[in-house]
Amino acid sequence: MSSQPNNAIPKYLQESEVSQECKDLIATLPIEKGWLANHLHQYQGFWHITRQLQGVLSCQKHFNALNSDILIVTTPKSGTTWLKALTFALLNRHKYPKMFQNHPLLTKNPHFLVPFLELDLYNDKDLVPNLNSTPSPRLFSTHIPYVSLPKSVIDSDCKILYLCRNPKDTFISLWHFTNKLKMEGTSTNSLEDSFKKFCNGVSLCGPFWDHVLGYWKESLEQPKKIMLMRYEEMKKNPSFVLKELARFVGCPFSKEEEDEGVIDDILKLCSFKNLSNLEVNKKGKLSSGQPSSIIVPKYLQEDELSEDVRDLISTLPTDKGWFVNTIYQYNGFWHVPRQLQGLLNCQKHFQAQDTDILLATQPKSGTTWLKALTFSLINRKTKYPITLNHDHPLFSNNPHALVPFLEFDLFHVKDVVPDLSSFSSPRLFATHLPYVSLPESVKDSDCKIVYLCRDPKDTFISLWHFSNSLRLFKGANSLKDSFDQFCRGINVGGPFWDHILSYWKESLLSLEKPKKKVMFLRYEELKMNTSFVLKNLAEFLGCPFSKEEEDEGLVDDILKLCSFENLKNLEVNKNGKRPSGIANKAYFRRGEIGDWKNHLTHEMIDQLNTIVENKMAIFGFKF
Template identity: 40%
Template sequence: MLSPIAFYSPIAIATEDEEKARKAKMSIIIERYKDRVSVLHKHKTWNNTHVYKYEGFWYHRGFWYQSNASFSIEAVMASQDGFQAQPTDVFLASHPKSGTTWLKALAFAIANRTKFNFGPNHPLRTICPHDCVPFIESEAFLNNPSYANGLMATHIPYTSLPKSIISCGCRIVYICRDPKDVLISSWHFMNKLIGNESTPIKLEDAFEYFSKGIITNGSFWDNVVGYRKASLERRGRPDTVLFLVYEEMKKDPKNEVKKLAKFIGHPFTKEEEAKRVVEEIIELCSFEKLSNASTNANDEREDTLSNEIFFRKGIVGDSVNHLTPEMIQILDRITRQKYEGLDIPI
């Protein structure tokens, strides 16, 4: 097992001036990669914008949702060219809407449990987990490197990760979720995102593009398969890739949180377990607590996303209330085909 990681000292939230500087740097990056992007195959996706195919996955180009510039194709290229991982780093990987926010909160709370008590002053009481754990493709390589102290997140597919992440032996935690619930969560998220600015996305359209993988960050199934294969190939090195399943975490949070803590180098002691520290972290990171914290967060920057947009229900199986039996049958068939031989609970 690699040594424990000393995560985060203060919580680093970008100021308005830092946001302006970040946007200016992102503009430079967009200009740098425009020729490479211009020759890529493009396709219209569910919100009537275009995505571009790069290394087998689809991405938006340029600035995507407001100032975050998150997950654009140029950001992926820039992270591949410039991001340098360290052996002590931990990366929380996922396809969007697969439990990313929850995983960030749990990992942050686990790693920083000796720095912050679980009372009202804990950062997660008022700060969105996305402000506690940056995405490498939208934050870490754009700001001062001290902003990312060992714990980072990514939606980049395994095969497109910066080479240093693969070669340096750092740890990767991947979270997988039922694709039907991912679809519904993504559909609601995108409609919140566009608000009243344009016509809401129809579920039928969202289903069509999701099924074909023509969405930001590409095929959900291919993203899962890439990390699952990596976890199986590295069985001889069990400290490098941990594959978690959202539904299993909801069913047995205590054991899954203990597994996560051990993997990232911060196992719970017997004394901590006796004092119910595991349960305290689970409670702190519950959907109800995190969503309440997002409501109370005071973010005065008008050009950034409201923290509330990242929370909806967080339950298992909500897709049955939205999808038709035929849609469910099609998605289940794709899942069985894609996951064959990979021992992924479906």
């Protein structure tokens, strides 16, 4: 097979465009397998990709620092993008006073506005950049360790801003980032292999600890030259850190600026939410070929886990995930890390009320539809009368925004307990948690649980499509591999049969109690006789339809409002996104019964039918 043409390889992976001097040096250096590029080379005690090493050598030879220069320094994935945005906005706040109208950050990625010395300016083997036109103070950035900085930086009075981050968060973010940038057709790095390398100091600009210590020691010796910051402190108190940063670089905020809210405006302009949703950062590319959308979406993030979740995860069985790299088995069921964080917080802090309604499902069992139907049902007489003229919240909000998941939307932040006091009664929530993992307050209260299940073959096909749409890295899971995992019970919320049986058994037990607690629904019955099921649901929730409502066609209006075709074609569901980063359109594929016939072989059908029957028939449950 012929090698791939060099122009098809993005710049950040190219190793051929280096000078002879760099090639001669590389031949003498220790070498290791790279996380992203093929090789890492150890120079002056630190590991570099080939392209970066070319930039380090050129920069050391040619860069002349000015006393007024400001240099942002980080290890990769330590908050570089955020610090670049904050510092650029800080230094240029008088040049661009209307921050939300014509500010460069609205149309340019922070890495474009604050270039890396070694990766952007001095990375060409034959060119020395002309920096004469760069206005003072010149603002640059680098991942270069202190020992490898150009001598002019060390000898001058320029300012150095160094930002470090918790090593565990740095590692996880670096692992996701490097996997995302790998070329199509190449395998991703496993968590275990990458972790071993990181712990051995073999990572981009690693060892991590030596990089941090290099600048830490110099900051103690030269506190007026080097300001050392921690990402965690910036997150907890950004306004305080921003004011300290302004004083350090010689442009403190005036009292008038503070009173006018300039600090808050800068923080809002440079916020994760604002930057990640700008068009340039969703679809643009850097000159290196890297996509501007370098931020890992929330549904894949693992660096915001609490210490107790990290400790727990280290003890749990693991397996390959469908769209995240690893899933974990807890209480007999499989979870992605973010769900596990929400599960533990929810168990600890959620206090159910007797009037609460909880919609429980496995993923891809009709959750979105059930949310829309139930929200419309319980709010029809009070806040939101059913109307088809676009006044109803479902016309402008995805059903998942109106009926939040306990573990994904409310209790997923590691240090925050949500205030639910503003939720009007009856409070309506959703969950994918199995019954065994529900908070005790749910089990002990008189709250109502509505459980919806779906044929396992349709559930599997829908989950397979959905998971592939969420994959950050190139390449889809094969149907065969995913089917094998599903049959072994290894999927989000799985095993499929155990999840259903946990609620099925409780629904049977609740029949013997004065108040029925669990209503058990089947997607197929909901599709075939929707009005009948909706009326039964209304009875169960204590808000039955009156004869007048039925005569006026209210049941049909709710069904029309919540229909697949109506919801799918709404603007919010075609172009909107969930706070987690998942596109709303991902929840609307087909919504049909029997799509499995278009995908599964006869052998697959027989295999899954047999497994489900063997697992469930003894409990009186059949599909």
